[in-house]
Amino acid sequence: MTQPLLTVDNLKLHFPVKSGLLRRTALYNRAVDGVTLHVKRGETLGLVGESGCGKTSLGRCIARLYKPTSGQIHFDGQDISHLTHKAMLPIRQDIQMIFQDPMESLNARHTIGDILEEPLIIHRAGEYAVRQQRVRALLDIVGLPMRSISRYPFEFSGGQRQRIGIARAIALNPRLIICDEPVSALDVSIQSQILNLLIELQKEYGLSYLFIAHDLAVVKHVSDRIAIMYLGKIIEEGPSQLIYSQARHPYTQSLINAIPVPDPHHKRQREIIVGDVPSPIHPPGGCSFHPRCPRQFTPCLAKQPAQVTLSEQHKVSCHLSASHDAS
Amino acid sequence: MPNLLEIHDLVTEFDTDEGVVRAVDQVSFEVKPGATLGLVGESGCGKSVTALSVMQLLPNPAGRIVSGNIFFQGLDLTHLSIAEMENLRGNEIGMVFQEPMTALNPVQTIGRQLTEVLHLHTDQSDASALQAAVEILEKVGIPSPEIRLSEYPHQLSGGMRQRVLIAIALICSPSLLIADEPTTALDVTIQAQILDLIENLQKQLGMAVLMITHDLGVIAETCQDVVVMYAGKVVEKGSVFDIFDHPKHPYTQGLLRSIPRLDSPAKSKLEVIDGMVPGLLDLPSGCRFQNRCPLKTAQCEYTSPAMELVNSNHQVSCLNWKNP
Ligand SMILES: Nc1ncnc2c1ncn2[C@@H]1O[C@H](COP(=O)(O)OP(=O)(O)OP(=O)(O)O)[C@@H](O)[C@H]1O
Numbered sequence: 200m201t202q203p204l205l206t207v208d209n210l211k212l213h214f215p216v217k218s219g220l221l222r223r224t225a226l227y228n229r230a231v232d233g234v235t236l237h238v239k240r241g242e243t244l245g246l247v248g249e250s251g252c253g254k255t256s257l258g259r260c261i262a263r264l265y266k267p268t269s270g271q272i273h274f275d276g277q278d279i280s281h282l283t284h285k286a287m288l289p290i291r292q293d294i295q296m297i298f299q300d301p302m303e304s305l306n307a308r309h310t311i312g313d314i315l316e317e318p319l320i321i322h323r324a325g326e327y328a329v330r331q332q333r334v335r336a337l338l339d340i341v342g343l344p345m346r347s348i349s350r351y352p353f354e355f356s357g358g359q360r361q362r363i364g365i366a367r368a369i370a371l372n373p374r375l376i377i378c379d380e381p382v383s384a385l386d387v388s389i390q391s392q393i394l395n396l397l398i399e400l401q402k403e404y405g406l407s408y409l410f411i412a413h414d415l416a417v418v419k420h421v422s423d424r425i426a427i428m429y430l431g432k433i434i435e436e437g438p439s440q441l442i443y444s445q446a447r448h449p450y451t452q453s454l455i456n457a458i459p460v461p462d463p464h465h466k467r468q469r470e471i472i473v474g475d476v477p478s479p480i481h482p483p484g485g486c487s488f489h490p491r492c493p494r495q496f497t498p499c500l501a502k503q504p505a506q507v508t509l510s511e512q513h514k515v516s517c518h519l520s521a522s523h524d525a526s
Numbered sequence: 527m528p529n530l531l532e533i534h535d536l537v538t539e540f541d542t543d544e545g546v547v548r549a550v551d552q553v554s555f556e557v558k559p560g561a562t563l564g565l566v567g568e569s570g571c572g573k574s575v576t577a578l579s580v581m582q583l584l585p586n587p588a589g590r591i592v593s594g595n596i597f598f599q600g601l602d603l604t605h606l607s608i609a610e611m612e613n614l615r616g617n618e619i620g621m622v623f624q625e626p627m628t629a630l631n632p633v634q635t636i637g638r639q640l641t642e643v644l645h646l647h648t649d650q651s652d653a654s655a656l657q658a659a660v661e662i663l664e665k666v667g668i669p670s671p672e673i674r675l676s677e678y679p680h681q682l683s684g685g686m687r688q689r690v691l692i693a694i695a696l697i698c699s700p701s702l703l704i705a706d707e708p709t710t711a712l713d714v715t716i717q718a719q720i721l722d723l724i725e726n727l728q729k730q731l732g733m734a735v736l737m738i739t740h741d742l743g744v745i746a747e748t749c750q751d752v753v754v755m756y757a758g759k760v761v762e763k764g765s766v767f768d769i770f771d772h773p774k775h776p777y778t779q780g781l782l783r784s785i786p787r788l789d790s791p792a793k794s795k796l797e798v799i800d801g802m803v804p805g806l807l808d809l810p811s812g813c814r815f816q817n818r819c820p821l822k823t824a825q826c827e828y829t830s831p832a833m834e835l836v837n838s839n840h841q842v843s844c845l846n847w848k849n850p
């Protein structure tokens with residue numbers, strides 16, 4: 200059996216929080232707090248979860264844009280969790296990232312042509328004419344006009360900028376792309392074009408994706424498996440079909456109930472999870488979802504639930520399922 | 527009831543190295559007090575530029591309103607002085623910008639950016655402004671708001687930045703909220719919370735909303751009326767039921783067909799509108815949708831379609847809408 204392309208073991212990333220008059224680090228923001236996951240070759244793992252639960256931080260750690268506080272990241276068998284910047288360089292072309300906020304990642308003073316050519320230069324992907332050809336092909340793939348080459352990021356709409364980010368991420372034929380909300384700024388037709396493209400690239404080149412998105416219909420469409428993250432931890436994971444039809448964690452269930460339906464006749468009572476949104480700076484004790492959980496019972500306050508294996512691939516961390524197992 | 531916002535034949539252009547780009551071309555629509563109007567359309571069709579035109583925040587000197595009028599509470603915004611406009615902005619009209627990182631000041635704390643708006647438009651004390659900032663952050667679902675006040679935008683997650691922008695837009699209880707993709711970075715449960723908050727403010731204060739979003743689920747849930755744009759022009763408008771149940775423009779029809787459904791088979795090919803939108807510098811004569819249109823006839827190549835009435839509220843600009 201071949202090993203997964205990516206494995207992440209008990210990964211933690213804690214940001215120091217400066218507070219008080221002396222601005223000393225007294226607290227930590229436990230953005231990623233013990234994540235274990237894997238992505239196989241040619242597979243898409245969907246990652247969903249509440250805003251602020253640590254998805255981007257986890258993605259950036261895996262792409263080694265952040266240094267993890269602890270834990271391991273193995274890419275293609277190699278431990279990359281503590282590689283230096285220089286040692287990471289050759290691996291970077293294999294792990295690319297599509298950023299959530301495109302403006303943040305595109306150099307405002309460079310033209311689109313320069314932005315797309317830059318990775319090709321850094322990784323010595325051919326001479327000038329070859330690179331130019333590749334840049335044109337990339338623009339075509341993401342549906343931007345050739346004229347874009349000489350224009351600057353601010354001259355584009357939000358969705359156009361997102362497509363520039365996608366073009367840059369696929370420029371070097373990476374093996375793993377961390378897609379952080381890659382289609383959230385796109386209208387549904389272009390969104391479908393991009394998703395079709397990502398799926399095609401996967402079929403053709405065996406690409407793997409860690410696909411972060413909040414649109415659950417999109418995630419379900421592209422993912423083989425889905426992991427649900429809550430407050431720095433994975434609380435449930437399983438094959439996508441199963442997650443939608445047989446979600447076991449109360450948080451996953453409420454996520455699925457909250458999906459808006461594109462039909463004005465369907466007047467849904469918006470279901471809002473009651474209770475305060477927890478903070479990764481002061482995480483609640485016990486199960487971190489217990490203050491908002493409609494089905495909490497005594498054990499939830501006392502200790503963190505261990506992961507329960509429901510079937511070979513379906514795993515959940517919830518006391519409800521644990522007690523089920525015991526009975 | 528008089529309209530709160532009325533846009534008449536708005537034309538907005540940009541100077542670029544390659545010529546003048548007309549990003550918004552003869553756009554008209556209106557928003558009633560307390561109501562929600564949805565603005566949808568292909569990426570790059572001019573939705574954000576329309577919003578920025580209303581706010582008078584076009585990049586200077588490249589962008590400008592060439593013609594048309596924008597009436598807000600009867601006042602023509604295109605004729606206001608800079609000071610008068612500053613008075614309305616953030617106060618009577620709140621805006622949630624599409625890309626939070628561009629809209630937030632990277633070197634100012636969240637608290638400073640929230641209280642600044644209050645200081646500009648009210649004479650609250652520092653303490654009460656801070657209190658108001660904490661309260662609004664709580665309302666948009668940001669945990670530990672007191673700690674977040676002293677943080678900078680880069681320390682927040684994407685969705686938190688978006689919620690901070692929503693908080694800034696709402697802190698002065700505006701009569702009109704322009705929300706440009708306000709929930710793109712939010713998971714469905716926080717999104718539901720934000721939509722609820724907006725709806726409550728509409729009920730309590732009669733706030734109207736111009737909702738720009740790609741999420742047709744959000745449109746279906748929140749809007750009474752919908753305007754569909756394509757390549758700088760309005761191609762269809764009507765009630766949310768007209769648009770979802772009886773879309774007349776082939777672009778609108780294609781858009782609705784492209785929505786990924788929860789029951790579609792995994793990794794199957796999603797429906798798309800074939801072809802590409804023409805660049806604004808290479809617009810064809812006649813209808814701008816012709817190169818992708820299943821209803822295209824020879825006439826579409828030279829006649830620009832005018833807006834036609836489907837019913838008293840529903841309008842479409844297509845030469846062939848009657849013979850699909
Ligand atoms: N500063 C600028 N200079 C030149 N062209 C611009 C500028 N800003 C926007 N444009 C152009 O105007 C058009 C409309 O842009 P706008 O941002 O309004 O699109 P949008 O409908 O909001 O799209 P999206 O859904 O992708 O956000 C685009 O084609 C864009 O390239």
Ligand SMILES: Nc1ncnc2c1ncn2[C@@H]1O[C@H](COP(=O)(O)OP(=O)(O)OP(=O)(O)O)[C@@H](O)[C@H]1O
Nearest residue numbers: 214230250251252253254255256681682683684685
């Ligand atoms: N550079 C940073 N410095 C300090 N704290 C950070 C930094 N980046 C993220 N955080 C904190 O880490 C936590 C997780 O943020 P992250 O961006 O990973 O969330 P997310 O799941 O991607 O959320 P969203 O869906 O809103 O994008 C948040 O509390 C955030 O404030």
Ligand SMILES: [Mg+2]
Nearest residue numbers: 255299683684
């Ligand atoms: Mg994020």
Ligand SMILES: [Mg+2]
Nearest residue numbers: 356357574624
């Ligand atoms: Mg926009």
